[in-house]
Amino acid sequence: MGTIGIPVKLIHEAVGHVITVELKGGASYRGTLYDAEDNFNIAMKDITVTAPDGKQSHLENVYIRGNMLRFIIVPDMLQQAPMFKRIGPNAMKGRGIGSARGRATILRAQARRGRGGSSSSSGAFFTHPNNQAFLTCQQAIE
Structure with a gap:
């Protein structure tokens, strides 16, 4: 089996904290979350339940199956959890623009090296509607 992901680590880190779960x-x-499993089955205590119609009630203990969850709200203090910290010699290095090997990155690298066109070609950046940066190379027509 592979490594466990950050969401699973985060839910385990939230044990003992007050969380909100929407089904x-x-x-x-x-x-208060007092037990969590890797498949997001959770056990909580001292619960305030708000029904879809707004009616509130109180429960002492509840066990919720993971596939019934829509989302979980955890305390903001868990942003400082160790799983979000970079460790090792490259901890302070950012990924930067050229870390991925997508098409846009390759085109940017080729444009910097002067590949892919005549000496009169120019490169221009524009942003796609979903905020991905692309590089276009316009070649002068002779």
Whole structure:
């Protein structure tokens, strides 16, 4: 089996903290998380349940199956959890523009090296509607 992902690590880190869970049915549960499994089955205590119609009730303990969850809200303090910290010699280095090997990165690198056109070609950046940067090379027509 592979490594466990950050969401699973985060839910385990949230054990002992007050979380809010919304279920697929629309009900929300707010209480203290005291057990979490890798498949997102969770056990909570001292819960305030808000039904989809707004009615509130209190439960002492509840066990929620992972496939019933829509989303989980964890405390902001977990942003400082160790899983979000970079460790090792490259901890302070950013990924920068050229770390990926997508088409746009390759085109940028080729344009910097002067490949892909005559000496009168120019490169221009523009932003795609989904905020991905692309490089276009316009070649002068002779």
